[in-house]
Amino acid sequence: MHELSLCRSLLRQILEVAEQHRALAVTLVRLRMGPLSGVEAELLKTAFPLAAAGTIAESAELDLTATCVEVYCENCWKNCRAGPNQLCCARCGSCVTQLVSGDELILDSVELTLDQPSALQNP
Amino acid sequence: MCVDCGCSGPPEMSGPQKTASVSLLQNLHQQNQNLAAHNREHFRSAGTLVLNLMSSPGAGKTALLEATLRTLQKTCRCAVLEGDLETELDAQRIRALNIPVIQITTGSACHLDAQLVHKALHGLDLAEIDILFIENVGNLVCPASFDLGQHLNIVLLSVTEGDDKPAKYPVMFRTADLLVISKLDLLPYVGDFRVDRAENFLRTLASRAPVISLSARSGAGLDEWLVWVHTQKAESSVNKDMTVEHGGAG
Structure with missing residues (x-):
């Protein structure tokens, strides 16, 4: 269970942004994650x-x-949907493929409560 | 939502406060990846090849290292970082072979990360090491997500675990640059483990990693494994900027 250590790392990133903007509170954290992110x-x-x-x-609030x-698929030269443990091409069956998405773990954006309206200038 | 009482009043109701949305698009593993890149730079400048061994607990990582080092130490200067939740037992086994070893005890943490490895590196003189083996914490889940700065990942699967593990733990087995099927001497007693089935499950993960079956106990397959290690060392010496493809998610 490494989710707690990941959350600590996430929190460091969030608080850094909040501090840059002199925010009073972080109200929403938007994350994007794939089934292969672990x-x-x-x-x-x-x-x-x-x-x-x-x-x-x-x-x-965490919005995932x-x-x-x-x-x-390097054979079809096209993208196709796949499963976490079935990464071959659904069209031609070739396993010579590259993962395009599904392993991402991205902090997309945060919503902050600001002290002053002007605080959201470039930090 | 109002910060004070949780009511759903509009923001302008709460005085001069305003809300703002800040777009970030940051990788959650960024901090670890930065540290891993730092480790990798240490390895590159010292000319040390770093191999990260991962598997479930008891798949035979330490036994493979013992059998490997007995032969490899005649031609290569080797060292080992041992990752375990508790005890120095694995480090003692490696130390008995007169190989420099650092035990990293993680306490409750289920994986090594780049920072733990970096701290341990202070106890080694990398300039005196040709190949550094990192034995990760026995776990088929968490270690896959943390880049340590290694050049290559070796994932072990013992025949007693079942040949379907690559399908059940795709995040781990996708990271493999080499799949080692271990405890081959036990295959006759297991019965339902099929090496070709394990390999097929690996291939459906779009992995082109080679598969070597071996037994550290009987010595079967060890020659093929040692040739692989020597080949990686030779290639890394030619291309010092060799980088890992799947060293951590994201």
Whole structure:
């Protein structure tokens, strides 16, 4: 269960941004994650409040968007949907493919409560 | 939502406060990846090939290292980083072969990360090491997501675990630059493990990693494995900027 250590790393990134903008609170954290990211969404949701306790992000909502697994087939020269343990081309069956999406673990954006309207100038 | 009481009043109701959305598009593993890149630079400048061994607990990583080092130490200067939750037992086994070894005990952490490896590197003189083996914490899940700065990943699958593991743990087996089927001497007693089935499951992960079956106990397959290690060392010396393809998610 490495979700807690990931949450700590996530929190560091969030708090850094919040500090740059002199935010009073972090209200929403948007993440994008794929089935091959090695992270379980439910565990991440459980771990986040533990990591965020006592910080200005402790009331933040986690908005997780699951991405699909998609591969590029070098035989068909096309992208196609795939499964986490079935990364061959669904069209021609070739296993000479490249993963296009499905392993990402991205902090997309955060919503902040700001002290002053002008605080969102370039940090 | 109002910060004070959680009511759904509009933002302008709460005085001068405003909300703002900040787009980031940052990788959550960024900090670890930065440290891993730092480790990799240390390895590159010292000319050390770094091989990361991953598997479930008890798949035979330490036994493979013992059998490997007995032969390899005649021609290569080797060292080992041993990752375990607790105990120095694995480090003691390597130390008995007169190989420099650092035990990293992670406590409750289920994987090594780039920072733990970096800290351990301070106990080694990389300039005196041709090949550094990292024995990761026995776990088929978490270690796959953390780049350590290694050049290549070796994933072990023992015949007692079942040949379907690549399909069940795709995140781990996708990272393999080499799949080692271990404990081959036990194959006659296991019965339902088929090496070709394990390899087929690996291929459906679009992996082109070679597969070597061996037994550290009987010595079967060890020659092929040692040739692979020597080949990687030779190639890394030619191309010092060799980089890992799947060293961590994202």
